[in-house]
Amino acid sequence: MAVLIDRMSRRLRRIIQRPASVELTRYEKLLPAIGEREPDLEKLTDDELTEAAKAVRLEAEFGDRQLIEVCALGREAARRALDERAFDVQLLGTMGLLTGHVVQMATGEGKTLSGALAAAGHALQGKRVHVISVNDYLARRDAEWMKPVYDLLGVSVSWVDPALTHAERRDSYQAEVCYGAVSEIGFDVLRDRLVTRPEDLVQTEPEVAIIDEADSVLVDEARVPLVMAGSVDAGVADEEVANIVRRLRLNLHYETDADGRNAWLTAAGASVVEKALGGVDLYGGGTGGSKAAEGDAGTAGTAGADSTDSSDSTDTEDAGGGESSADGAGNAERQAAAGAGNRLASVNIALHAHALLTRDVDYLVRDGKVQLINASRGRVAELQRWPDGLQAAVEAKEQLPPSDRGEILDSITVQALIARYPQVAGMTGTAVAVAEQLREFYELEVAVIPPNTENIREDRADRIFASPSHKLRAIVEEIREVHATGRPILVGTQDVAESEELAEKLAKADLPCVVLNARNDAEEAAIIAEAGRFEAVTVSTQMAGRGTDIRLGGAEGGSERERVAELGGLHVIGTARYPSSRLDDQLRGRAGRQGDPGSSVFFASLNDELVLSYAPDIPEGIPADDETGEITSEHAHRQINHAQRVAEGVDLEIHRNTWRYTRLIEHQRKEVLAYRDDVLRTGLAAEVLEETEPERFAELTETLGADRMERVSREILLYHLDQLWADHLAFLTEVRESIHLRALARETPLDEFHRAAIPEFRKIAAKARERAAKTLIEAEVSEAGIDLAASGVRRPTSTWTYLVHDNPFDSDAEQALKKVRGMLRKKRS
Structure with missing residues (x-):
């Protein structure tokens, strides 16, 4: 009953609560008391000010009195260290962050200082804080800029960036406040999940996250998986297919849907490609015949110019194109069916790269490499790439050598990364517009901080043209x-x-x-x-x-x-x-x-991409100036506003739908990591192997010694556990990529995903023990010790990290919207 009441109260709250409804009265009442502390604190020496901050650490609880003291001490520290006296509104922001809200502060109102004072306040409570930024430059800049303030408050501060060594990185995370880009902190989480010795861990237990540009990190990047890959070999792209696709023409050989997320061969296009490939039947091999003309086979994927939506990057043999059925003397007939299937995959990926991804819009070519552009920021996404097959296809399109291909060892979404922290707060200049998402996905409320001085900017009405x-x-x-x-x-x-x-x-x-x-x-x-x-x-x-x-x-x-x-x-x-x-x-x-x-x-x-993609049903007869083409009709303004609202709704639905699936993966990941942590930090691996293979375990213990045998047992079991988890991720990716087909049989895709994923996951622990026992039996022992590599226990020779966009699931609403757009576009043309 209590659970039902709580659920109903949350739903009612969501209905009646307006966005950004955090009441600031409580914090505003504390401002006079903070001001009253100012004269006394000004009289203190720097050392005395630091001692006063240390006294806060001894407090048993953290209430209004402590909020007052932290803000007063922080204001004085900033005045001395930066010659900046924090405005009252900055202190309101600090209090909002200390009490777990997302604060909206206008540009130039001093979010950086508010965040620093809040981070120091958490540190004075004995908590380690990560101040998470959108890029490495801002993380280092803010840490160095605010360091004098932290020093006066007796709080240690550091930052992480890609240039740090392993030891420097570990030291940075030991600081009470550590600044870092969301990707860098996430990649360190992934690296820690692969260590085989506790002393190799760099991160501490997550406690508090304060997120700068919170809307960008928590919403725009929320479904972007951060990936850890291990070396396999160079990527492979079918250059022959790339050359053929490069000659295809839109609306003759292939078509795209209205919003540029899918492309498919027409019957004429399929015929041209098949002939150019030497007569191969692209839709043979049991695929049910060619359906290119209808557009439901030969589809190049669901990726748009703004998101390159694909599932987590995992390597499959045909992802980069596979072998041609004509390759290899004497085996053409044997490979015909498989080759045709691989060639179809190659054509689809090459068509995707050719038709849906545009140079200087979706990516740049710089220094001989393809570099993705983050659409929401307009910046190069330094560590971002597409799944390997598509990455290789774009490189082939641009006639560049393929980059290395890797086996996915683990991944984590930004949303799951933030969910690790027991306490989360954030700051940004534009939070109200995503208040619903912040509440739904993170249980965070928005507090709008008034500006210190009134905004006198003149925002003129849009000017619209034909x-x-x-x-x-x-x-x-x-x-x-x-x-x-x-x-x-x-x-x-x-x-x-x-x-x-x-x-x-x-x-x-x-x-x-x-x-x-x-x-x-x-x-x-x-x-x-x-x-x-x-x-x-x-x-x-x-x-x-x-x-x-x-x-x-x-x-x-x-x-x-x-x-x-x-x-x-x-x-x-x-x-x-x-x-x-x-x-x-x-x-x-x-x-x-x-x-x-x-x-x-x-x-x-009215012909901007936003309008054509999301609101193409433009009313007829909207008048435009004959000379300038300018439109003053209110209909045009409503049309553009409507297009933007539809675009925002589609993004929200994609986020919501994606998270429904990744929640299960994150739950499974949490269970695996808990078991892995036990293996890493205790003698569990040795206990398991001793119980499974007592004679062999005793024999090896006598040869290696108890301590060495415990380390070997740990390394063996961790290797197989990590390998099975990587295999499970690959399996889940295959399920996710095909799950939409289940909907054709009127089955619920989410239920089918769970039905497939849960039984496979339950096998992991048992399989890891079985494989570890087998390795123990087969391991060769010499005077130099035990040779695990000869038994197949080999970690990748190199690893690297990157990001991929993730939208493998088109929601029902989005599919319906696509159909409507397509009908309207056809009607207009």
Whole structure:
């Protein structure tokens, strides 16, 4: 009954509670008391201030009185160390973080300091804190920037980044507060899951996570698996297929769906490919004949330009194309059926790479390598790649050598990574828009912190045009007019290609600009530092310095700041509405920091990708200006707003549906890791093997000694446990990739997934013991000791980490939406 009441109360709360409804009154009542402590703390020496902070550690509980003391001490430490006295609103943010909320603070309001004071407050309670950022640059910058504050409060601080050695990394995690990018911390979790000695672990038990840019980490990256792979061999791509697919033409040889997530061969295309491959039957070998014309065979996958949605990266023999059925003298007939199947997989993947992934939009080619672009940030995703077959196909498309192929050893989603922490809080400038997701997936509530100074930025209404060409001309003219006044301008584009196209147009119009995109992201800090100077024009992708402020007047400030402020401050231009209103707000938020003047305006077209993908049913007869193509009708504004809401709804449903499946995987992973931890830290492995093979165990113990035998037993059992878990992940991937077929038989895909996954998982522990016992019997012993490698106990010679996007499951809602879009698109054409 209690469980039922709790469930009903949660549901009722969700219905009646508005987003961002955390009541700030409790915290606001504490502000006068914090101010009253200020004169006394100012009189203390630095050492006395540190001692006062140490006294907080002795407190048995942490209530309002302790909140007051931490905020007062933190404000004084920041004043001395940084010459920055924390505003009351920053202290409200600190208290919100200390009590487990996501605080929304406007750009330039000092989130970094609020987060540091909150982290110090948790540390003074005896808890280790990870301050999780979106990239390595911000993690190191903030740790170094805030270190003097931590030092005065007697709290140790460090950071992790890819350049650290194993020993340095372990030392960093020993600090009370450790800053790190979400990917770097996640990869360390994966590395720790493969160690065979307790002393090789680098991380401590997770306790508190404070997440910077929380909406980006908790929502945008939530379904992105972080992957640990072990070396197998070089990736393989079918170059012959890549060359054939490169010559295919859209709408003749292949078609794509309305939102660019699927591509398939037409009957004509299948015929061309089969002939070019020497007459192979792509749909033979028991596949039921060719269905290319209907578009339900030969489908190139569910990946879009914004997400390259695929399941966790696992290696299958045909993922990179497989062998041609014509390869190898004397065995062509024997391999015919398998070869045709492999060739179909190769064609599908090559068509995906050719038709659905666009250079300078989805990826760059730089330094002879394919580098993915993170669509929500506009940056190069340094450690990100597609599953191996698709990665190799894109490399073949660009005529580059294939990168190494790896066996997946383990993976973890960002959402599961954050779920490890008993206490979670976050901060961002745009949390209200995702308040529902934060509540649903993380049980976090949003607290909106009022700005220290009123926002006076002028957000103008969208300007809408009939076509992208009309829109582009209007953008150039807008830049010309504003630039003539001397005001700095920041232009936010959708992708690298658009940023460079606009830069070319501006150059032809004799309007010099600086381009900031994934090609030159290393120069981001320097470009952003000068983006607010007089007459500056900066054209950027969505990266646009998130986590850094654009200061009026540029790096020098002073009189230049006043000059630019008098002109009206920074003018922000969006070249199209983003798929998320949060991204729009982030771009607008580059202007108007801390009461600065500024303005923003978005340009849009009824033929923008957002509209065509998510709201193509445009009412007929919307009038446009004959000369400029501009549309002032309210119908057009409603159409674009509707498209954005649909896009946000689709992303939410994908997130929700994906998590339904990965929850089971995470539950199984938790059980395996608990067993693995017992094996790693205790003598369990030796006990298991002694019980299973007592005679052999006794024989080897006499030869090796008890301590050495315990280490050997641990290494053997851990090897087989890890191998079986990797095999289980591969099995789950196969189930996930085919689960949509179960729906055709009116079975519930989720139930079928559980039905397949649970029995296989229950076999892992027993199989690990059986294989370990077999290895013990077969192990060869010499004067040098036991040769485990000869018995097959071989760890990968090298490992590496990367990320892949994950959306293997199209929800019912999304499938229905695709059909509607396709019908509407066909109707319009």
